[in-house]
Amino acid sequence: MKIIPTNIPDVIILEPKVFGDSRGFFFESFNQLAFSKATGLDVQFVQDNHSRSAKGVLRGLHYQIQHPQGKLVRVTHGRVFDVAVDIRRSSPTFGQWEGVELNAENHRQLWVPAGFAHGFVVLSDSADFLYKTTDYYAPEYERCIAWNDPAIDINWQYDGEPQLSGKDKQGLLLKDAELFA
Numbered sequence: 076m077k078i079i080p081t082n083i084p085d086v087i088i089l090e091p092k093v094f095g096d097s098r099g100f101f102f103e104s105f106n107q108l109a110f111s112k113a114t115g116l117d118v119q120f121v122q123d124n125h126s127r128s129a130k131g132v133l134r135g136l137h138y139q140i141q142h143p144q145g146k147l148v149r150v151t152h153g154r155v156f157d158v159a160v161d162i163r164r165s166s167p168t169f170g171q172w173e174g175v176e177l178n179a180e181n182h183r184q185l186w187v188p189a190g191f192a193h194g195f196v197v198l199s200d201s202a203d204f205l206y207k208t209t210d211y212y213a214p215e216y217e218r219c220i221a222w223n224d225p226a227i228d229i230n231w232q233y234d235g236e237p238q239l240s241g242k243d244k245q246g247l248l249l250k251d252a253e254l255f256a
């Protein structure tokens with residue numbers, strides 16, 4: 076597994092070793108020991124999620140104010156631009172965002188620590204988005220930050236108008252949101 080640092084020290088890109096042959100390919104999509112050795116992180120995952128979205132769908136920017144979730148995210152079909160925003164007030168990278176294209180060809184995964192808001196926009200006709208979380212879904216504590224908050228100024232790499240859920244259309248600006256310490 077290859078570790079690729081990003082501009083935010085705690086946000087990490089992982090590239091698994093892919094074994095290709097005449098049948099296709101194989102790779103370990105997750106290995107607890109390899110993950111811990113490569114990242115130095117001692118985290119346990121408790122939930123696996125899978126969502127499918129059409130082109131232009133933007134999910135996020137979500138986080139949980141209690142039971143914050145670390146997320147290890149990847150794409151098994153299509154292409155997405157995936158974004159993590161540091162919303163830890165005490166962080167030197169508070170308010171900064173990091174984005175990476177995840178797709179079924181590069182097999183890249185992104186580690187998004189607890190304390191970050193997370194979202195993605197679909198660049199292909201459709202995309203399957205799979206991810207592991209370090210705590211359980213707690214909808215009563217889920218919050219949303221506006222995808223287009225000018226204070227964060229994310230370049231989503233998507234030219235069209237994104238399709239948002241009702242919840243995401245009501246995302247708060249960073250300055251008005253409940254944040255982490």
Ligand SMILES: Cc1cn([C@H]2C[C@H](O)[C@@H](COP(=O)(O)OP(=O)(O)O[C@H]3O[C@H](C)C(=O)[C@H](O)[C@H]3O)O2)c(=O)[nH]c1=O
Nearest residue numbers: 124126134135136137138146193194195211212217240
């Ligand atoms: C997240 C989640 C949702 N649900 C149910 C609740 C709704 O009835 C339905 C769709 O939920 P929602 O529209 O919140 O799904 P997303 O917009 O993909 O939410 C996710 O989007 C961004 C990208 C994230 O990083 C979060 O993991 C998560 O908030 O699934 C569950 O039953 N369990 C869950 O863990």
